[in-house]
Amino acid sequence: MLEILDVVKVGIADLNVVKAPERIRTSGLGSCVGLILYDQLRQIAGLAHIMLPDSTLGKIGSINDAKYADTAVKKLIKDVVTIGAKEYSLKAKIAGGAQMFQFQTSNDLMRIGPRNVEAIKEQLKLFHIPLVSEDVGGSSGRTIEFDPSTCDLVIKTVNQGTKTI
Protein backbone atom coordinates (compact mmCIF):
# COMPACT_ATOMS: atom_id res chain seq x y z
CA MET A 1 0.00 0.00 0.00
CA LEU A 2 1.16 3.45 -0.76
CA GLU A 3 1.74 5.55 2.28
CA ILE A 4 1.79 9.29 1.98
CA LEU A 5 4.07 10.89 4.51
CA ASP A 6 3.79 14.55 5.15
CA VAL A 7 6.85 16.58 5.85
CA VAL A 8 6.37 19.88 7.64
CA LYS A 9 8.91 22.46 6.51
CA VAL A 10 10.36 24.99 8.88
CA GLY A 11 11.87 28.19 7.47
CA ILE A 12 14.71 30.31 8.77
CA ALA A 13 14.04 31.88 12.20
CA ASP A 14 10.89 29.81 12.50
CA LEU A 15 9.61 26.82 14.48
CA ASN A 16 6.90 24.19 14.23
CA VAL A 17 5.69 20.93 15.79
CA VAL A 18 4.52 17.56 14.42
CA LYS A 19 3.03 14.21 15.49
CA ALA A 20 3.95 10.90 13.85
CA PRO A 21 3.61 9.89 11.04
CA GLU A 22 4.40 13.44 10.00
CA ARG A 23 8.05 14.37 9.78
CA ILE A 24 9.65 17.76 10.13
CA ARG A 25 12.55 19.32 8.24
CA THR A 26 14.53 22.47 7.69
CA SER A 27 16.88 23.23 4.79
CA GLY A 28 20.13 25.07 4.37
CA LEU A 29 21.37 25.44 7.95
CA GLY A 30 24.63 27.38 7.93
CA SER A 31 25.62 29.15 11.10
CA CYS A 32 22.03 28.65 12.22
CA VAL A 33 21.24 25.68 14.44
CA GLY A 34 18.35 23.27 14.08
CA LEU A 35 17.02 22.20 17.47
CA ILE A 36 14.78 19.16 17.79
CA LEU A 37 12.79 18.56 20.97
CA TYR A 38 10.93 15.25 21.06
CA ASP A 39 8.82 13.01 23.24
CA GLN A 40 9.69 9.48 22.16
CA LEU A 41 6.76 7.75 23.86
CA ARG A 42 4.12 10.07 22.46
CA GLN A 43 5.88 10.45 19.09
CA ILE A 44 5.76 14.22 19.11
CA ALA A 45 8.52 16.52 17.97
CA GLY A 46 9.26 20.19 17.42
CA LEU A 47 11.95 21.89 15.36
CA ALA A 48 13.35 25.41 15.65
CA HIS A 49 15.69 27.03 13.09
CA ILE A 50 17.66 29.35 15.38
CA MET A 51 19.77 32.25 14.06
CA LEU A 52 21.15 34.10 17.05
CA PRO A 53 22.31 33.10 20.54
CA ASP A 54 20.66 35.70 22.69
CA SER A 55 17.52 37.82 22.42
CA THR A 56 19.28 40.71 24.15
CA LEU A 57 21.22 41.02 20.85
CA GLY A 58 17.92 42.12 19.36
CA LYS A 59 17.77 45.84 18.94
CA ILE A 60 14.04 46.18 18.46
CA GLY A 61 11.08 45.95 20.78
CA SER A 62 9.07 43.15 19.27
CA ILE A 63 11.03 39.97 18.75
CA ASN A 64 10.50 36.79 16.85
CA ASP A 65 10.83 34.05 19.49
CA ALA A 66 12.08 31.44 17.03
CA LYS A 67 15.11 33.54 16.06
CA TYR A 68 17.01 33.45 19.37
CA ALA A 69 18.28 30.47 21.36
CA ASP A 70 16.91 31.61 24.70
CA THR A 71 13.40 32.45 23.51
CA ALA A 72 13.15 29.60 20.97
CA VAL A 73 13.83 26.84 23.52
CA LYS A 74 11.11 28.20 25.80
CA LYS A 75 8.62 28.59 22.96
CA LEU A 76 9.36 25.17 21.49
CA ILE A 77 8.83 23.46 24.87
CA LYS A 78 5.52 25.26 25.20
CA ASP A 79 4.42 24.29 21.69
CA VAL A 80 5.24 20.57 21.93
CA VAL A 81 3.55 20.40 25.34
CA THR A 82 0.48 22.05 23.81
CA ILE A 83 0.06 19.20 21.31
CA GLY A 84 0.49 16.51 23.98
CA ALA A 85 4.17 16.00 24.83
CA LYS A 86 5.22 15.81 28.49
CA GLU A 87 7.90 18.24 29.51
CA TYR A 88 9.66 15.70 31.77
CA SER A 89 10.14 13.23 28.91
CA LEU A 90 11.52 15.70 26.37
CA LYS A 91 14.88 14.99 24.78
CA ALA A 92 16.91 17.07 22.33
CA LYS A 93 19.05 16.70 19.23
CA ILE A 94 20.86 19.53 17.51
CA ALA A 95 22.62 20.08 14.18
CA GLY A 96 24.17 23.09 12.46
CA GLY A 97 26.32 25.90 13.78
CA ALA A 98 28.83 25.73 10.95
CA GLN A 99 31.25 28.42 9.94
CA MET A 100 30.51 28.79 6.25
CA PHE A 101 33.33 31.19 5.45
CA GLN A 102 36.79 30.93 6.94
CA PHE A 103 38.50 34.16 7.56
CA GLN A 104 40.17 36.22 10.20
CA THR A 105 37.93 38.86 11.65
CA SER A 106 37.63 40.93 14.74
CA ASN A 107 33.87 40.81 14.40
CA ASP A 108 32.45 38.40 16.95
CA LEU A 109 29.28 37.98 14.92
CA MET A 110 31.19 36.04 12.30
CA ARG A 111 31.71 33.23 14.83
CA ILE A 112 27.99 33.04 15.40
CA GLY A 113 27.69 29.28 14.74
CA PRO A 114 29.60 28.04 17.80
CA ARG A 115 27.96 30.71 19.94
CA ASN A 116 24.51 29.52 18.85
CA VAL A 117 25.41 25.95 19.81
CA GLU A 118 26.67 26.99 23.26
CA ALA A 119 23.63 29.12 23.93
CA ILE A 120 21.24 26.31 23.06
CA LYS A 121 23.11 23.83 25.27
CA GLU A 122 22.90 26.27 28.16
CA GLN A 123 19.17 26.63 27.70
CA LEU A 124 18.68 22.85 27.54
CA LYS A 125 20.59 22.49 30.79
CA LEU A 126 18.41 25.14 32.36
CA PHE A 127 15.28 23.16 31.49
CA HIS A 128 16.91 19.78 32.33
CA ILE A 129 16.42 18.45 28.83
CA PRO A 130 19.03 15.80 27.92
CA LEU A 131 20.92 16.36 24.67
CA VAL A 132 20.95 12.91 23.05
CA SER A 133 23.09 13.61 20.01
CA GLU A 134 24.57 16.46 18.00
CA ASP A 135 26.24 17.18 14.70
CA VAL A 136 27.61 20.69 14.94
CA GLY A 137 30.43 22.89 13.68
CA GLY A 138 32.49 22.29 10.57
CA SER A 139 32.07 24.37 7.45
CA SER A 140 29.22 22.64 5.62
CA GLY A 141 25.60 23.58 5.22
CA ARG A 142 23.09 21.02 6.48
CA THR A 143 19.54 19.99 5.71
CA ILE A 144 17.93 18.03 8.53
CA GLU A 145 14.81 15.91 8.85
CA PHE A 146 13.37 14.34 11.97
CA ASP A 147 10.96 11.45 12.18
CA PRO A 148 9.16 11.35 15.54
CA SER A 149 8.17 7.68 15.11
CA THR A 150 11.80 6.50 14.97
CA CYS A 151 13.43 9.55 16.61
CA ASP A 152 16.04 9.53 13.85
CA LEU A 153 17.53 12.81 12.76
CA VAL A 154 18.77 12.54 9.18
CA ILE A 155 21.41 15.08 8.19
CA LYS A 156 22.28 15.82 4.59
CA THR A 157 25.33 17.80 3.50
CA VAL A 158 26.54 18.66 0.02
CA ASN A 159 29.82 16.78 0.04
CA GLN A 160 29.63 14.33 2.91
CA GLY A 161 26.42 12.57 1.98
CA THR A 162 23.80 11.64 4.54
CA LYS A 163 24.07 10.54 8.13
CA THR A 164 21.68 9.69 10.93
CA ILE A 165 22.10 10.67 14.54
Place this chain on the structure above:
Amino acid sequence: MDYLSGITARHMDILKEIGNIGAGHSATALSKLLNKKIDMTVPDVKLVSFNELTEWLGGPEVVVASVFLRIEGDVPGSLFFVLAVEQAERFVKQLIADEDFSLKQPPFLEIGLSAFQELGNILTGSYLSSLSDLTKLDLYPSVPALSIDMFGAVISHGLIELSQVSDYAIIIDTAIKEEDQSENVSVKGHFFLLPDPESFDILFAALGVNSDA
Protein backbone atom coordinates in the same frame (compact mmCIF):
# COMPACT_ATOMS: atom_id res chain seq x y z
CA MET B 1 10.85 47.02 10.49
CA ASP B 2 11.63 50.42 11.97
CA TYR B 3 14.62 51.26 9.86
CA LEU B 4 12.74 50.38 6.69
CA SER B 5 9.68 52.50 7.26
CA GLY B 6 11.18 55.69 5.75
CA ILE B 7 12.21 54.05 2.51
CA THR B 8 10.28 55.20 -0.54
CA ALA B 9 10.17 54.30 -4.22
CA ARG B 10 12.72 57.03 -4.84
CA HIS B 11 15.13 55.41 -2.40
CA MET B 12 14.61 52.07 -4.09
CA ASP B 13 15.56 53.71 -7.40
CA ILE B 14 18.78 54.96 -5.85
CA LEU B 15 19.59 51.46 -4.59
CA LYS B 16 18.88 50.14 -8.09
CA GLU B 17 21.34 52.64 -9.51
CA ILE B 18 23.94 51.46 -7.01
CA GLY B 19 23.43 47.89 -8.19
CA ASN B 20 23.57 49.04 -11.77
CA ILE B 21 26.85 50.88 -11.47
CA GLY B 22 28.50 48.32 -9.20
CA ALA B 23 27.61 45.28 -11.26
CA GLY B 24 28.24 47.19 -14.48
CA HIS B 25 31.88 47.64 -13.57
CA SER B 26 32.10 44.03 -12.44
CA ALA B 27 30.60 42.76 -15.68
CA THR B 28 33.16 44.79 -17.62
CA ALA B 29 35.96 43.31 -15.54
CA LEU B 30 34.63 39.79 -16.07
CA SER B 31 34.25 40.39 -19.76
CA LYS B 32 37.89 41.48 -20.01
CA LEU B 33 39.11 38.55 -17.93
CA LEU B 34 37.29 35.93 -19.97
CA ASN B 35 37.43 37.79 -23.25
CA LYS B 36 33.75 37.18 -23.70
CA LYS B 37 30.60 39.27 -23.92
CA ILE B 38 28.76 39.48 -20.62
CA ASP B 39 25.17 40.67 -20.32
CA MET B 40 23.75 42.27 -17.22
CA THR B 41 20.15 42.43 -16.10
CA VAL B 42 18.37 45.45 -14.65
CA PRO B 43 19.01 45.37 -10.92
CA ASP B 44 16.30 44.01 -8.73
CA VAL B 45 15.86 45.78 -5.41
CA LYS B 46 13.43 44.13 -3.05
CA LEU B 47 12.35 44.15 0.51
CA VAL B 48 12.14 40.46 1.39
CA SER B 49 11.60 38.32 4.45
CA PHE B 50 14.49 36.00 5.31
CA ASN B 51 12.50 33.05 4.00
CA GLU B 52 11.80 34.74 0.69
CA LEU B 53 15.50 35.46 0.43
CA THR B 54 16.55 31.84 0.97
CA GLU B 55 14.05 30.85 -1.74
CA TRP B 56 15.54 33.44 -4.11
CA LEU B 57 17.56 31.15 -6.39
CA GLY B 58 15.30 28.13 -6.33
CA GLY B 59 15.42 27.17 -2.67
CA PRO B 60 17.78 26.93 0.28
CA GLU B 61 19.18 23.58 -0.87
CA VAL B 62 20.42 24.67 -4.29
CA VAL B 63 24.19 24.26 -4.36
CA VAL B 64 26.05 27.39 -5.40
CA ALA B 65 29.63 28.60 -5.66
CA SER B 66 29.93 31.84 -3.74
CA VAL B 67 32.39 34.47 -2.72
CA PHE B 68 31.48 36.54 0.31
CA LEU B 69 33.02 39.61 1.83
CA ARG B 70 32.18 42.00 4.60
CA ILE B 71 32.27 45.71 3.93
CA GLU B 72 33.49 47.85 6.79
CA GLY B 73 33.89 51.61 6.84
CA ASP B 74 31.16 54.18 6.21
CA VAL B 75 28.53 51.77 4.93
CA PRO B 76 28.95 48.35 6.52
CA GLY B 77 27.24 45.45 4.79
CA SER B 78 27.70 42.13 3.07
CA LEU B 79 28.46 41.47 -0.56
CA PHE B 80 28.02 38.10 -2.26
CA PHE B 81 29.01 36.91 -5.70
CA VAL B 82 27.04 33.76 -6.41
CA LEU B 83 27.33 31.42 -9.40
CA ALA B 84 25.82 28.11 -10.39
CA VAL B 85 28.42 25.42 -9.73
CA GLU B 86 28.64 24.49 -13.44
CA GLN B 87 29.15 28.10 -14.40
CA ALA B 88 31.89 28.56 -11.79
CA GLU B 89 33.49 25.43 -13.17
CA ARG B 90 33.42 26.82 -16.69
CA PHE B 91 34.93 30.14 -15.65
CA VAL B 92 37.70 28.46 -13.69
CA LYS B 93 38.49 26.01 -16.51
CA GLN B 94 39.04 28.98 -18.76
CA LEU B 95 41.06 30.95 -16.23
CA ILE B 96 43.51 28.15 -15.39
CA ALA B 97 43.33 26.53 -18.83
CA ASP B 98 42.57 23.12 -17.37
CA GLU B 99 39.61 21.24 -18.85
CA ASP B 100 39.65 18.64 -16.07
CA PHE B 101 38.81 21.01 -13.25
CA SER B 102 35.67 19.93 -11.45
CA LEU B 103 33.65 21.18 -8.50
CA LYS B 104 31.49 18.06 -8.26
CA GLN B 105 33.39 16.17 -5.58
CA PRO B 106 36.10 17.36 -3.18
CA PRO B 107 39.02 17.55 -2.88
CA PHE B 108 38.97 20.42 -5.34
CA LEU B 109 42.07 21.44 -7.20
CA GLU B 110 43.72 24.15 -5.09
CA ILE B 111 44.74 26.33 -8.02
CA GLY B 112 41.18 26.27 -9.33
CA LEU B 113 39.72 27.39 -6.01
CA SER B 114 42.35 30.04 -5.80
CA ALA B 115 41.45 31.25 -9.28
CA PHE B 116 37.77 31.37 -8.39
CA GLN B 117 38.53 33.31 -5.24
CA GLU B 118 40.62 35.75 -7.22
CA LEU B 119 37.81 36.11 -9.74
CA GLY B 120 35.47 36.94 -6.88
CA ASN B 121 38.06 39.32 -5.50
CA ILE B 122 38.37 41.23 -8.77
CA LEU B 123 34.64 41.40 -9.44
CA THR B 124 33.57 42.42 -5.94
CA GLY B 125 36.50 44.84 -5.87
CA SER B 126 35.30 46.63 -8.99
CA TYR B 127 31.75 46.65 -7.62
CA LEU B 128 32.89 48.32 -4.43
CA SER B 129 35.34 50.78 -5.92
CA SER B 130 32.66 52.07 -8.29
CA LEU B 131 30.31 52.40 -5.34
CA SER B 132 32.98 54.25 -3.42
CA ASP B 133 33.68 56.57 -6.36
CA LEU B 134 29.99 57.31 -6.73
CA THR B 135 29.32 58.08 -3.10
CA LYS B 136 32.72 59.42 -2.01
CA LEU B 137 32.41 57.14 0.99
CA ASP B 138 35.19 55.01 2.43
CA LEU B 139 34.60 51.29 2.06
CA TYR B 140 36.98 48.70 3.44
CA PRO B 141 36.30 45.23 2.12
CA SER B 142 37.48 42.17 4.02
CA VAL B 143 39.45 39.49 2.17
CA PRO B 144 36.82 37.53 0.23
CA ALA B 145 36.06 34.03 1.44
CA LEU B 146 34.87 31.13 -0.66
CA SER B 147 32.15 28.57 -0.08
CA ILE B 148 30.57 25.96 -2.32
CA ASP B 149 27.47 24.89 -0.47
CA MET B 150 23.70 25.21 -0.08
CA PHE B 151 22.39 28.66 -0.94
CA GLY B 152 20.41 28.95 2.29
CA ALA B 153 23.47 28.20 4.41
CA VAL B 154 25.57 30.68 2.46
CA ILE B 155 23.20 33.63 2.26
CA SER B 156 22.07 33.37 5.88
CA HIS B 157 25.62 34.39 6.76
CA GLY B 158 24.87 37.82 5.32
CA LEU B 159 21.75 38.14 7.46
CA ILE B 160 23.39 37.97 10.85
CA GLU B 161 23.77 41.73 11.25
CA LEU B 162 20.32 42.46 9.85
CA SER B 163 18.65 39.77 11.90
CA GLN B 164 19.34 41.70 15.07
CA VAL B 165 17.06 44.53 14.05
CA SER B 166 14.66 43.05 11.55
CA ASP B 167 13.12 39.98 9.97
CA TYR B 168 13.40 41.62 6.58
CA ALA B 169 16.29 42.48 4.30
CA ILE B 170 16.70 44.90 1.44
CA ILE B 171 18.59 43.07 -1.25
CA ILE B 172 20.19 44.66 -4.27
CA ASP B 173 20.47 41.85 -6.79
CA THR B 174 22.14 42.23 -10.18
CA ALA B 175 22.43 39.21 -12.41
CA ILE B 176 25.01 38.69 -15.13
CA LYS B 177 25.17 36.04 -17.78
CA GLU B 178 27.35 35.04 -20.66
CA GLU B 179 25.99 36.13 -24.00
CA ASP B 180 25.72 32.58 -25.34
CA GLN B 181 23.98 31.26 -22.24
CA SER B 182 20.28 30.47 -22.60
CA GLU B 183 17.73 32.67 -20.83
CA ASN B 184 16.18 29.97 -18.70
CA VAL B 185 19.14 28.79 -16.64
CA SER B 186 18.04 28.83 -13.03
CA VAL B 187 21.13 30.32 -11.47
CA LYS B 188 22.98 33.03 -13.32
CA GLY B 189 25.79 34.99 -11.80
CA HIS B 190 24.43 37.19 -9.06
CA PHE B 191 25.77 40.04 -7.02
CA PHE B 192 23.90 40.46 -3.77
CA LEU B 193 24.53 43.60 -1.78
CA LEU B 194 23.01 43.54 1.70
CA PRO B 195 23.69 46.83 3.48
CA ASP B 196 23.55 46.78 7.28
CA PRO B 197 20.56 48.67 8.69
CA GLU B 198 22.53 51.75 9.72
CA SER B 199 24.05 52.07 6.23
CA PHE B 200 20.93 53.19 4.40
CA ASP B 201 20.76 56.71 5.82
CA ILE B 202 24.45 57.23 5.08
CA LEU B 203 24.09 55.94 1.52
CA PHE B 204 21.10 58.14 0.82
CA ALA B 205 22.71 61.20 2.39
CA ALA B 206 25.88 60.67 0.35
CA LEU B 207 23.78 60.65 -2.80
CA GLY B 208 21.87 63.76 -1.81
CA VAL B 209 18.56 62.28 -0.67
CA ASN B 210 17.32 62.45 2.88
CA SER B 211 15.93 59.20 4.16
CA ASP B 212 12.75 60.93 5.28
CA ALA B 213 12.33 62.94 2.09
